[in-house]
Amino acid sequence: MPLALPDLQAAFAAHVAGGDRADLAAVIVGDSIPAEARLRVYRHHVSHSLSAALAATFSTVHALVGEGFFRGLAQGFVAEALPMQPVLAEYGAGFPAFVAAYEPARALPYLADIARLDWALNVAFHSPEGRRLAMADLAVIEPDRLPSLSIALPLGAALIGSHYPINRIWSASQPGASAETVDLEGGRADLLVLRRADDAAFIVLDGGEAAFVAALAGGESLEGAAEHAASAEPSFDLSTAFARLLSLEAFAALRQF
Amino acid sequence: MTKTRIAIASALAAALVLPVAAQAQGNTEKCFGISKAGKNDCQTASSSCAGTSKKDAQTDAWLSVPKGACEKIVGGSLAAKK
Numbered sequence: 001m002p003l004a005l006p007d008l009q010a011a012f013a014a015h016v017a018g019g020d021r022a023d024l025a026a027v028i029v030g031d032s033i034p035a036e037a038r039l040r041v042y043r044h045h046v047s048h049s050l051s052a053a054l055a056a057t058f059s060t061v062h063a064l065v066g067e068g069f070f071r072g073l074a075q076g077f078v079a080e081a082l083p084m085q086p087v088l089a090e091y092g093a094g095f096p097a098f099v100a101a102y103e104p105a106r107a108l109p110y111l112a113d114i115a116r117l118d119w120a121l122n123v124a125f126h127s128p129e130g131r132r133l134a135m136a137d138l139a140v141i142e143p144d145r146l147p148s149l150s151i152a153l154p155l156g157a158a159l160i161g162s163h164y165p166i167n168r169i170w171s172a173s174q175p176g177a178s179a180e181t182v183d184l185e186g187g188r189a190d191l192l193v194l195r196r197a198d199d200a201a202f203i204v205l206d207g208g209e210a211a212f213v214a215a216l217a218g219g220e221s222l223e224g225a226a227e228h229a230a231s232a233e234p235s236f237d238l239s240t241a242f243a244r245l246l247s248l249e250a251f252a253a254l255r256q257f
Numbered sequence: 258m259t260k261t262r263i264a265i266a267s268a269l270a271a272a273l274v275l276p277v278a279a280q281a282q283g284n285t286e287k288c289f290g291i292s293k294a295g296k297n298d299c300q301t302a303s304s305s306c307a308g309t310s311k312k313d314a315q316t317d318a319w320l321s322v323p324k325g326a327c328e329k330i331v332g333g334s335l336a337a338k339k
Contacts, residue, residue, distance in 0.1 A: 111327075
């Protein structure tokens with residue numbers, strides 16, 4: 001009994017996502033290779049290609065857990081969330097949440113945060129660099145107008161906070177890293193991920209800076225952000241923090257002033 | 258203008274004239290780990306054999322344990338104890 005084209009396509013899509021479909025196998029010509037085996041080639045190819053794309057995007061997660069474990073993790077995600085768009089570099093937005101809920105990874109409580117960092121680096125890497133805010137742009141503004149300015153983060157930037165020292169975990173997982181161990185109880189990390197000229201990178205922020213950047217990203221003025229930072233971290237030094245962030249080109253250029 | 262606002266205005270203005278040495282504390286971490294290779298080449302040539310196996314891929318994660326750089330991450334109540 002032949003399937004109508006939409007039904008055939010739906011059955012094939014369901015098969016590729018992992019569900020065995022007897023009605024699909026029944027309409028495939030087996031010949032020397034059984035129909036089921038012919039169909040599995042497609043399922044395997046989709047799973048393999050998407051897992052490889054995830055391993056490239058989530059390279060730190062991959063390095064932390066190793067190839068065998070990552071394959072299981074990636075295939076679990078692929079079966080649940082096939083791409084919704086054709087660009088593989090944009091595939092995996094839901095992967096950090098999948099990692100967080102993935103039972104076999106529970107012994108690595110920092111893994112989901114590392115996945116968020118990998119994803120943020122991937123997004124930043126594929127974002128346009130854009131013009132950044134420079135000290136000279138602000139020097140021409142009346143000082144008493146500075147507090148009411150709103151400044152935005154660059155396109156593709158993200159603030160990633162974790163209870164774990166994910167910057168050190170990230171460093172220890174890079175190719176060629178030393179064998180030095182990282183203490184998981186080494187304290188929280190707040191990282192600002194940014195697009196760079198020919199790469200993506202992160203800046204390690206202290207607690208006050210993180211509150212300052214988060215408030216600015218949320219649309220607060222410099223004055224509001226400074227107050228947030230001071231209440232989050234009483235020793236927050238606005239001049240030093242603002243100068244550091246400006247020199248690291250952490251803000252997008254003003255649209256108008 | 259309130260006192261706090263004046264303090265914030267002068268602190269922001271002071272940031273613009275800090276010497277360069279004071280500004281550049283803490284460099285960015287360059288992330289070489291990012292794969293710049295295109296991922297959309299659909300696994301041609303070398304890996305097509307792996308991609309076209311007639312067997313289903315094995316999902317054995319429930320049996321496997323992480324075997325990678327995570328050995329270097331120590332401590333923590335939830336982390337696997339050695």
